[in-house]
Amino acid sequence: MEKLSYSNALKRAFSMLKSQNKFPEDAQYLMEELSGFNYTQLQLHRNEEVPNDIMHKFRDGLLRLGMDEPVQYILGYAYFMNRNFSVNENVLIPRNDTEEMVQQIIDDHPKKNLSICDIGTGSGIIAITLGIEFPEDDILATDISKEALQVAQLNADNYQTNNVFFKQSDLFKKIDPQKFDVVVSNPPYIAEDEKKDMDQSVIKFEPDLALYGKDNGLEFYENITQQIDNYLSDDGILYMEFGFRQKNAIKAIFRDNLPNYVVEFHKDISGNYRYLKAKKEM
Template identity: 40%
Template sequence: MFEEQWTFEALREWGDWQLEPYLQDTTERLAQLDYLLTGMMDWDYGQLRNNLNTVIEDEKRLRFMVAVRAIKGGVPVQYALGHAPFYGREFNVDRRVLIPRPETEELVDWVLKDQATTDLKVLDIGTGSGAIAVTLASERPNWQVLASDISKDALAVAEMNAKQFSASVTFLASDLFDQINGTFDVIVSNPPYISEQERAVMDESVLGFEPDLALFADDNGLAIYKRLLIELLAHLNPKGSAYFEIGYLQGPTLLALFGALPGVTVALRQDMSGHDRMLKVSRV
């Protein structure tokens, strides 16, 4: 395919040259290239360093070049690669779903550490790529996990991820609780919570490629929470808990809103950066 063989180091240098006009920060540029190479080869960064002088196969070289050209066009590196890490697994992602974030890993970690490992019924609302639901089902195979989303395109990606990891998850097309029957021990959701006012300060790669439906909500980003609040107790078992990812400025407001529900306790938790990021609502 190519007349001249290239090593991984040569390909990395080519990628750096290609991206330099578009990404001025050298550290960020090389980080994206290394992320792309390690993800493409299923290596860790140590393996990449040890193989910089290894000749890359033509097929991998072509795939890398196509991905770099996509990144030049503003495509997030995770979409260019086709998958993104989440809780130790690589989830398929494309423009139909949000790219999983580290903050959501913290939400999942809270659920796993907080809940007994006995049989539980779990609902993930707005599953997107399925990162939350598939991770919970994989880490706790005895849990009965239902995942819903308003987007059938997103559900197609989530189902692909569940199949990839042999995770037992049931998927359902639903606008929040609209098609949900029954009650659950655990409800978890990372809903759209960004206000329209924040659009002006957001990264172009997010605005241009990630789905608006999964990002933005009316009423200063609170609209979806207010809808969830109305039906939450009808679907949450006694002694059950609901876990939500929230915007970093929404903690006090959501604490008050959910705290006004009868017979519940509400707790905020900060992310690794010290920002309010998670909310737990428990029936007493």
């Protein structure tokens, strides 16, 4: 194997990815994660040879980046709220928008123990983050995908969140009748006709089951709002993430299905409405 310095390895990688119309910054991120160096440290070590084991993984990763595979799947993990979570093609890669919703839940949490339900947990990031923050809470996390739940359980075992329990269920179908203080969901909300606007890495590699919703991406908002009254305590709160074009349609769904609920819509750091907080009018 040809010996290359960090600097030359990255120059070649940038050139290769640019020629394929891919993102050169993915190569930078891949090298930082594989080497354990941050950006500044890589600059300091730029003239050193890349060790063989790292170079081998880096070259393999570049080929996969060239085929549009997300760098998080190549590494096998992604970061969410400064924690490391295992991910693979059976679960969505965590997004910043979800961090903002979870931070809102943390900020709203009263000084008492709560029962929480996470619908469509995927890799378990929401449930596990809340389980770490509030170790006395009881948290049930569900997903229709058995493969996603295997990833979630791996992450829960890694963080030893003994207060988070997983159940395979299509929305509320397999959940015993009970009332939760918080129900949270980041459901599939992308409409099929929005595929044309999406990145190839998402279309090719992230799971359709976790991405797309029928009825212009609104299917799960209809279904959850029709059933939530059976599962939310009188002073409980429902949190849901949604697409940046969906606020008005979701507002109408709540008006029709839950007219006695007050709904707050919250913007992300880009100024788009991206999640909601709903509770019964008291």
